[in-house]
Amino acid sequence: MVGCSSLRIESNILRVSQESNISKLKCFLLFTSDSSSSSEAAFIFIHKMAAAAVETKRSTDDNILRNSKYLKGVQYLVEKGVKQIPDAYIQPPHPRVNITKFECSNEVPVIDLAGLRDDGRRSEVVAEIKNASERWGFFQVINHGVPVPVIERMMDVSRRFHELPTEEKMMYHVADPSEFLSRTHRFQTIFNAEKQTVLEWRDSLDQECYPPPDDDKWLKNPIDYRDAAMDYSGEVRKLAKLLLAFMSEGLNLSSENLEKCLGDEFKQTFLINHYPPCPNPELVLGVNSHSDPSALTVLLQDEIGGLQVFHEGNWFDVKPLANAFVINVGDEVEVLSNGIYKSVAHRAIRRIGDSARISIPTFCLPSMEAKIGPIAELTKTNPPLYKEHLFSEVVSHFRSEYYDGKSCLDNFKLPTKT
Ligand SMILES: O=C(O)CCC(=O)C(=O)O
Numbered sequence: 514m515v516g517c518s519s520l521r522i523e524s525n526i527l528r529v530s531q532e533s534n535i536s537k538l539k540c541f542l543l544f545t546s547d548s549s550s551s552s553e554a555a556f557i558f559i560h561k562m563a564a565a566a567v568e569t570k571r572s573t574d575d576n577i578l579r580n581s582k583y584l585k586g587v588q589y590l591v592e593k594g595v596k597q598i599p600d601a602y603i604q605p606p607h608p609r610v611n612i613t614k615f616e617c618s619n620e621v622p623v624i625d626l627a628g629l630r631d632d633g634r635r636s637e638v639v640a641e642i643k644n645a646s647e648r649w650g651f652f653q654v655i656n657h658g659v660p661v662p663v664i665e666r667m668m669d670v671s672r673r674f675h676e677l678p679t680e681e682k683m684m685y686h687v688a689d690p691s692e693f694l695s696r697t698h699r700f701q702t703i704f705n706a707e708k709q710t711v712l713e714w715r716d717s718l719d720q721e722c723y724p725p726p727d728d729d730k731w732l733k734n735p736i737d738y739r740d741a742a743m744d745y746s747g748e749v750r751k752l753a754k755l756l757l758a759f760m761s762e763g764l765n766l767s768s769e770n771l772e773k774c775l776g777d778e779f780k781q782t783f784l785i786n787h788y789p790p791c792p793n794p795e796l797v798l799g800v801n802s803h804s805d806p807s808a809l810t811v812l813l814q815d816e817i818g819g820l821q822v823f824h825e826g827n828w829f830d831v832k833p834l835a836n837a838f839v840i841n842v843g844d845e846v847e848v849l850s851n852g853i854y855k856s857v858a859h860r861a862i863r864r865i866g867d868s869a870r871i872s873i874p875t876f877c878l879p880s881m882e883a884k885i886g887p888i889a890e891l892t893k894t895n896p897p898l899y900k901e902h903l904f905s906e907v908v909s910h911f912r913s914e915y916y917d918g919k920s921c922l923d924n925f926k927l928p929t930k931t
Pocket residue numbers: 784786800805812814819820859860861872874
């Protein structure tokens with residue numbers, strides 16, 4: 514029976530791909546993927562054929578991508594009433610979400626920061642953070658001290674920014690990557706138009722917030738954006754400092770050690786990611802698998818969900834918890850800790866029926882001239898795993914490549930003796 518059904522599928526696929534009609538192939542693919550009777554072999558075969566056909570189409574579409582008819586972003590497509598996503602957004606089968614597999618889980622550690630004045634509680638929290646940073650590279654914090662009204666106001670201005678007319682958001686769009694660093698904020702719809710072969714189903718606002726830009730260098734609309742973002746960033750900074758201190762203590766270092774390694778005063782930027790509803794969520798990724806090139810990331814997400822973390826060979830959902838922050842170890846803390854704390858791959862998916870989602874990751878970054886390498890105390894018993902580098906080198910790698918699945922950290926790994 515299996516052979517029979519795969520033969521039937523094969524001849525249909527060939528017919529459809531001969532016609533070179535990708536839309537029909539996609540519909541067929543969707544239909545067959547949902548069918549519980551399709552064998553796994555046939556399923557893989559279909560995916561391979563579909564990928565090959567989409568790949569061929571894509572290479573002819575390359576110029577379209579470069580000329581970027583998609584520059585206005587995905588919210589624009591949604592407002593235009595797109596019924597089926599353009600091929601440029603279709604992920605090849607391998608990183609796509611397997612809708613037949615249940616990926617939900619509560620297991621990403623949740624750490625309660627309440628009662629820290631009590632010494633016993635502090636050492637408990639340090640141990641929990643150390644454990645989560647070693648095993649998962651991710652955890653959530655609750656009772657973190659950031660006032661709820663500050664969080665709510667930030668979410669509110671963020672939504673209102675992405676609801677602005679496309680023409681207005683496009684005023685903040687910067688096409689030339691060499692200009693990125695000189696801008697305090699940018700509307701971003703394609704991460705890397707040169708290197709990226711598949712687009713992500715998200716629009717973002719990229720905002721520098723520490724050192725704080727001059728008053729005239731902020732968005733004027735929403736009118737309360739600057740105040741909300743400044744308050745929010747100040748609170749997140751306090752939390753990030755506390756977490757860096759705990760992470761430092763978890764490595765048996767002084768509380769200030771990790772933060773000091775980031776330079777005089779660590780830099781801070783945030784993204785306001787907006788993932789509109791998607792007509793074919795199973796074919797896209799909101800954000801491709803990546804690790805953050807930051808020291809530490811502090812992320813706020815709304816109630817929709819979609820963030821997933823790669824852990825022990827599987828993707829796990831980071832379940833939205835009201836007013837919690839999701840914390841992840843960035844690449845540079847992995848280097849400083851000589852690989853004890855892990856900077857882990859994560860991605861954002863979309864699910865059927867999802868409404869628009871907002872996430873706001875704040876990236877705590879070393880200063881450009883900070884020299885980042887394994888901390889000396891941590892290389893006494895284990896040899897250094899990474900070479901020392903300037904943070905500016907990380908920035909140029911990250912900007913010039915597109916790291917889907919691979920890590921920017923690979924550039925700095927030292928060969929290990931076997
Ligand atoms: O939206 C999310 O939950 C993840 C976003 C993310 O990982 C990023 O922007 O670096």
